[in-house]
Amino acid sequence: xxxxxxxxxxLGLDLEAHDVLLSVLGDAYQNIFMTQKNRPEGMKxxxxxxxxxxGLRIKELIDAKVQGRKVxxxxxxFVPEELILAVDSISVGLxxxxxxxxxxxxxxxxRNICALIKSAFGFKLGRVCPYIEACDxxxxxxTCDGKKKAYxxxxxxxxxxxxxxxxxxxxxxxxxxxxxxxxxxxxKLEEISGKKITYENFKKAIxxxxxxxxxxxxxxxxxKATPVPISGLDSLLINQIFFYDDPVRFTNSVNAxxxxxxxxxxxxxxxxxxxxxxxxxxxxxxxxxxxKVPYIVETSGAAIVGEESCVGERGTRWLTETKNSTxxxxxxxxxxxxxxxxDCAIFTPNPSRLDHIKEMFEKYYAKGIIHxxxxxxxxxxxxxxxxxxxxxxxxIPTLRLETDYSQEDINQLKTRIEAFIERIKG
Amino acid sequence: xxxxxxxxxxxxxxxxxxxxxxxLLKKKALxxxxxxxxxxxxxxxxxxxxxxxxxxxxxxxxxxxxxxxxSEIKAFAIGSRAINSSCRAVLDIGGQDTKVIHINEKGExxxxxxxxxxxxxxxxxxxxxxxxxxxxxxxxxSKAACSATKAETINNMCTVFAESEVISLISRGAKREEVxxxxxxxxxxxxxxxxxxxxxxxxxxxxxxxxxxxxxxxLIIQELKRSVLVPPDPQIVGAYGAALYGQxxxxx
Numbered sequence: 001x002x003x004x005x006x007x008x009x010x011l012g013l014d015l016e017a018h019d020v021l022l023s024v025l026g027d028a029y030q031n032i033f034m035t036q037k038n039r040p041e042g043m044k045x046x047x048x049x050x051x052x053x054x055g056l057r058i059k060e061l062i063d064a065k066v067q068g069r070k071v072x073x074x075x076x077x078f079v080p081e082e083l084i085l086a087v088d089s090i091s092v093g094l095x096x097x098x099x100x101x102x103x104x105x106x107x108x109x110x111r112n113i114c115a116l117i118k119s120a121f122g123f124k125l126g127r128v129c130p131y132i133e134a135c136d137x138x139x140x141x142x143t144c145d146g147k148k149k150a151y152x153x154x155x156x157x158x159x160x161x162x163x164x165x166x167x168x169x170x171x172x173x174x175x176x177x178x179x180x181x182x183x184x185x186x187x188k189l190e191e192i193s194g195k196k197i198t199y200e201n202f203k204k205a206i207x208x209x210x211x212x213x214x215x216x217x218x219x220x221x222x223x224k225a226t227p228v229p230i231s232g233l234d235s236l237l238i239n240q241i242f243f244y245d246d247p248v249r250f251t252n253s254v255n256a257x258x259x260x261x262x263x264x265x266x267x268x269x270x271x272x273x274x275x276x277x278x279x280x281x282x283x284x285x286x287x288x289x290x291x292k293v294p295y296i297v298e299t300s301g302a303a304i305v306g307e308e309s310c311v312g313e314r315g316t317r318w319l320t321e322t323k324n325s326t327x328x329x330x331x332x333x334x335x336x337x338x339x340x341x342x343d344c345a346i347f348t349p350n351p352s353r354l355d356h357i358k359e360m361f362e363k364y365y366a367k368g369i370i371h372x373x374x375x376x377x378x379x380x381x382x383x384x385x386x387x388x389x390x391x392x393x394x395x396i397p398t399l400r401l402e403t404d405y406s407q408e409d410i411n412q413l414k415t416r417i418e419a420f421i422e423r424i425k426g
Numbered sequence: 427x428x429x430x431x432x433x434x435x436x437x438x439x440x441x442x443x444x445x446x447x448x449x450l451l452k453k454k455a456l457x458x459x460x461x462x463x464x465x466x467x468x469x470x471x472x473x474x475x476x477x478x479x480x481x482x483x484x485x486x487x488x489x490x491x492x493x494x495x496x497s498e499i500k501a502f503a504i505g506s507r508a509i510n511s512s513c514r515a516v517l518d519i520g521g522q523d524t525k526v527i528h529i530n531e532k533g534e535x536x537x538x539x540x541x542x543x544x545x546x547x548x549x550x551x552x553x554x555x556x557x558x559x560x561x562x563x564x565x566x567x568s569k570a571a572c573s574a575t576k577a578e579t580i581n582n583m584c585t586v587f588a589e590s591e592v593i594s595l596i597s598r599g600a601k602r603e604e605v606x607x608x609x610x611x612x613x614x615x616x617x618x619x620x621x622x623x624x625x626x627x628x629x630x631x632x633x634x635x636x637x638x639x640x641x642x643x644x645l646i647i648q649e650l651k652r653s654v655l656v657p658p659d660p661q662i663v664g665a666y667g668a669a670l671y672g673q674x675x676x677x678x
Contacts, residue, residue, distance in 0.1 A: 392537070411482055412523070416540060419499035423535045 004055045007062060011133040018128045021100060022054060025289055032295050036231055038271050040264065042257030043234055049241050053288070057244060058130040064090055065134070070193050073135040075120065076143055077315040077342060078166055080335055083186055085205035085247070087193040092131045093243025094120065094138065097290030099405040101126035108153050114376045115405040116287060117150045124157055131244070132158075137192050139185075142166050143346045144379050162188055168348055170340070179336040186332075202331045206320045212247045213316045215254035220313060222261045223305045224364055227270020228278065229261040232304020233294050239311045240288045272303045277421050280360050282308035282387075283372035284380050285315075290405060293372055293413065300418050301425075305364040308357050309372075314343060317356075345379035354387055361396050368397040368424040370417070375404045397424045427676060430474035431669030432465065432493070433501065433662070434483030437521025437549060438635060439464050440665040443474055444673065452662055457521075461486060478672040480664050482522075496671055498664050499527055499538045505667025506631035507533045510655045514628025517621050517646075518663070519636035521549040524617055528625035539624045546583040547616045549636045555609045558589045559602055564639060571606035571641040578608035583616060607641070614645040621650070629653045633663040 009015055029050060033039075049057070061071050070089040084091040099115065101122035109121055123129040132138065140151035141164045148163075155161045164181050167174030186197055195201075216239060222229060238254060264270070279302050281294065286309065294304055308314055320338040325331050343353035357369060369391055371384050384400050391398045399420040403409055428450065433440040436457065443451040455468050461483045469491075477493035480501035488495045498518075506516045507529060516527040522545045528537040545551055556567035578600050582588040588609070595605050613636070621630070630652060636642055637660035647654050657663060 412540070414485075415482065415497055415499070419497035419535070419538055422497055422500045423538070426534060 004059070007059060008054075008130060011058075011130050012127060013130060013133060014127040017101070017126055018054075021098070021128050025098070026051075028289055028291070032291050033233060033237065036233065036271065036298075038269070039234060040230055040257060040260050042253070042260045043230075045253040045257075046234070046237055046241055049245055050237070050288075053244065054130050058134060060246065061090060061092070061131075061134045065136070070136040071131075071134050072137045072139060072189070072192075073132055074139040074141070075147070076141045077310045078141050078143065078339055078344070079139050079164060080182065080185075080339060081247070082202070082205040082209050082320065082335055083182065083189055083197070085208055086197045086202045087189045087195040088201070089136075089189065089193050091247075092135070093287070094129070094132050094135075095243075095285065095287035096120045096123045096129065097287035097405065098123075099407075100128065109150060112376050113146050113150070114284075114374045116285070116374060116377075117146050119287075119405060121150070121154065124154070136160065137162055137188070139164060143344065144377070146376070146378070160192075166346065167340075168346055170347055175336060175340050178340055179332065182332060182336060182339075197328055199326070199328050199331065202328055203322060203325075206322055206331060206335070208247050208251075210319045210322075212242070212251045212254075213319055215251045215258070216242060216316050217313075218258045219254055219261070220306060220316075222258060222265065225265040225270075226278075226365065227268070227272060227274065227276070228303050228305055229264040229270055230257075231271050231298055232281070232307070233291060233298055235304070236286060236291070236294055236307060236311065239307060239309075239316070240286070242316070243311075244288075272298075277302040277368070277425055278305045278364065278366045279368045279370055279421075279424075280304070280306045280308060280357070280364060280366045281312075281370050281372050282357050282360075283384065284374040284377050285310040285312075286372070287311065292405075292407070292410065293370070293401065293403065293417075296410065296414050296417050297370065300414060300421055302417075302421050305366055306360045308353070308360055310344070313360065314353070314356070318342070345383045350383065353383070354390055357387065357391065358394065358396065361391075368399065368420060370420070371398055371400045373400065373402040375402050427476065428474045429669050429672040429676065430469075430472070430477040430493075431501070431665040431667065431672060432469075432477060432479045432481075432487070432491075433498065433664035433668060434461055434465065434479065434481040434487065435498075435520055435635075435664070436482055436523075438661060439468055439481075439483075440662045441468050441472070442662055442665040442669045443472060444669045446673075449666070452659065452665075454661060457483075462490070465491075476672050476676055478668040478675070480668045494672065494675065496668060499525060499535060501664040501667035501671065502633060503527050503529055503533070503535050503667065504670050505663035505665075506633060506657075508666065508670055509657045509663065510629060510631055512629045513631045513655070515621060515625035515630045517617060517630055517632045518634040519548060519613070519617060519632075519642070520634040521545075524548055524620065524634075526617075526620045526624040529628075537624055539620060541620070544584065546585060547613050549634070551585050551588070552609070552613065552636065552639065552642075554585050554589060555592060555606075558592045559596070559606060561606075567606055568610070568639045568641040570603040571610045572644065574601070574603040574607040576604055576607070577611050578605045580605075580608045580612045583612065588612075610639070610641045610645060614642055614649065618646065618649060627652070629655065631663070632656045633660045635661050637661075 096119035105121035484495040561567035
C-alpha cells in the first residue's frame with residue numbers, strides 16, 4: 001500500500017487521516033463481506049477492486065490524465081456517463097457513505113442535512129477522497145434542495161464545479177429543460193476535453209454504458225432464483241463499484257460472475273439456508289461504504305433480492321435506444337428519453353417509482369419491502385408515507401427505516417428488522 | 427416442561443417461568459451497566475428446561491444461555507394476546523422505547539412501529555422529569571400530576587430540552603404539579619398519536635413499565651375512545667410472551 005503514498009500526497013490528501021479511513025474501511029469490509037458464506041468465485045474481482053479503490057484505480061486515473069484524458073466526477077445518476085465517455089474522459093462517482101469528518105462538514109453546513117451530503121463535504125474538506133482530488137471537473141446537479149444549496153457552498157472548495165439543472169415534473173417542458181441542460185453539458189465537456197462529440201464516439205459510448213447496464217440487469221435477473229445465488233450485500237457492492245470502475249472491464253467481470261451464477265442456479269446452489277426470507281430494499285441510495293442496513297438484514301435471517309435505488313435498479317433499469325439514429329441530435333434525444341425516465345423522488349408526482357417497487361416485489365418473489373430513508377432526506381421521507389400506505393393496502397408488508405451513517409442505532413435497527421422478518425415469515 | 431421467558435430491557439430485566447399454562451414464577455430486577463451479571467443473579471437457583479429471550483439484550487445472552495431469541499415486538503404481541511384474546515393493539519412504553527403493535531384476528535403482527543432512536547417520551551424521560559422537579563420517585567411524581575386541575579404546556583419532546591423547559595417554567599412561578607401533569611400529557615399525546623396511526627382500531631393492551639404510572643394510565647383511558655386493558659403486571663408482558671412462544675415451539 002505504501003507505494004501509493006507519493007501519489008496520494010501529490011493529490012494533496014491528508015495522509016494521516018486517509019490512513020485512518022482506509023483502515024476503518026478495510027476492517028469493515030473484512031467483517032461484513034469476507035465473513036459471508038459460500039460467496040461466488042467471481043466476487044474476487046470485486047474484492048480486489050475494493051482493496052484497490054484508493055490505490056490502483058487512482059493510479060489508472062492519474063495515468064490517463066498524463067495521456068491527456070480528463071476525469072469527471074459526479075454525484076448523481078442524472079449525469080450521463082455516455083457524454084463523458086464520448087469525449088474520451090473518465091466518469092467517477094463521488095458520493096460518500098461514511099461518517100467521516102462531520103465536524104468539518106458542520107463548519108460550513110447546517111447540522112440537519114442528510115448524511116450523504118455531509119459525508120461528501122467531510123471527505124472533501126478532510127482531504128481524504130483521491131477521486132475528487134483527481135477530478136478535472138466536478139459535476140453537481142439540482143436534485144433535492146439539500147444538494148442544490150450545498151453545491152453553492154461546495155463551489156468555493158472546488159476549482160471547477162459545473163451544475164446541471166434538472167426538471168421536477170415529467171412534462172414536455174421538463175423534458176425540454178433536461179435536453180437543453182445536456183446540450184450545455186456537451187459544450188462544457190468539449191471545452192474541458194478539447195474533443196468534439198461525433199455520432200461515432202457518442203454511439204460507441206452509449207454501447208459501452210448499455211452493455212454495463214445490461215450486465216447488472218442480468219445479475220439482477222439471476223437473483224430471482226431460489227435459493228438466491230448471490231447475497232444482497234455482494235450485489236449492492238457491484239452496484240456501488242459500477243460508479244468507479246473502468247466500464248468495459250467492469251462489464252466483463254459482471255458477466256463472468258453471471259456465468260458462474262447461472263451454473264450455481266443449475267446446481268441449486270445458494271448463499272443462504274433454505275427458508276431465508278426474501279426482501280427488497282427501496283429508497284435512498286447507499287454509497288460506499290454504507291453497508292449498515294443490508295448487513296443487519298442479511299445477518300438477521302433475510303436475503304435482499306433487489307435494490308430499488310439509484311445504486312441499484314432505479315439507476316440502471318433503462319437502456320438507451322440507438323436503433324434508427326443517424327446523428328448526434330438523434331442520440332441526444334435518445335439519451336434524454338432514457339434519463340428522463342428515472343423515477344427519483346425529486347419529481348412530482350412520481351408514480352412510476354411506486355409501480356416499480358410493486359413490480360420488483362412480484363418479480364423477485366419478495367415477501368416484504370424495507371423502505372430505507374436517510375434522515376433529513378425530504379423527498380424520500382415524504383414519499384415514504386404514501387408509498388408505505390399503498391404497499392400495505394396491496395398486502396405488501398413494508399418496514400420504514402430512518403437512519404444515518406452512524407453506528408449507534410444498530411441495535412434499534414436490528415430489533416425492527418428482526419420483528420419485520422418475524423412478521424413476514426408468519 | 428418448564429419454560430422460561432427472559433426480557434432484557436434497557437431499565438429492567440424480567441423473568442417468567444411457566445409450567446404448561448401456569449406461571450410458576452415472576453421476577454424483576456433493575457438493569458445496570460452489567461446486564462449479564464443482573465441476568466445471572468436473576469436466574470440464580472432457578473431451574474428451567476428451555477428459554478426464550480427477548481428485549482434489547484437478547485443477543486447478549488443467546489449464546490451464553492443457549493436460548494432462542496425473538497424480538498420484543500413478537501413477544502409483546504403474544505403476551506398481550508394471551509392476556510386479552512380480543513386484543514388487536516398493543517401500546518408498550520418501556521424504559522427507552524415506545525412501541526405500537528397492530529395484531530389481526532389470528533394474533534399475527536400486521537404492523538408495528540417504534541419511536542425514533544432517542545428516548546423521548548419513554549420511561550426514562552419521565553424519570554428525568556421527576557428528578558428535574560425534585561420528586562423523590564415516579565410514584566410521587568405521578569400522584570402530584572393526578573392532583574393537578576390544570577396542566578402547563580410542555581413543547582419539547584427532547585429530554586434535554588424538556589428539562590430546561592421545565593426548569594424555566596418553574597422559575598417563572600408555574601405550579602410544580604401543573605408542570606408534572608403537563609409532562610404526563612405530553613407523553614400520552616405522543617403515544618396515542620403513534621397508536622392511532624399504527625393500530626387505529628380494536629381493543630388495546632397497555633403494557634411496559636410506564637403502564638404502572640397511575641396518571642399516564644388514567645389519561646390514556648380517558649382520551650382513548652376504545653377498550654384499554656392494563657394487565658396487573660404490565661412489565662412482564664414481554665417475558666410472558668417469550669415463555670409462551672417457547673411453549674408453542676416445544677410442542678411442535
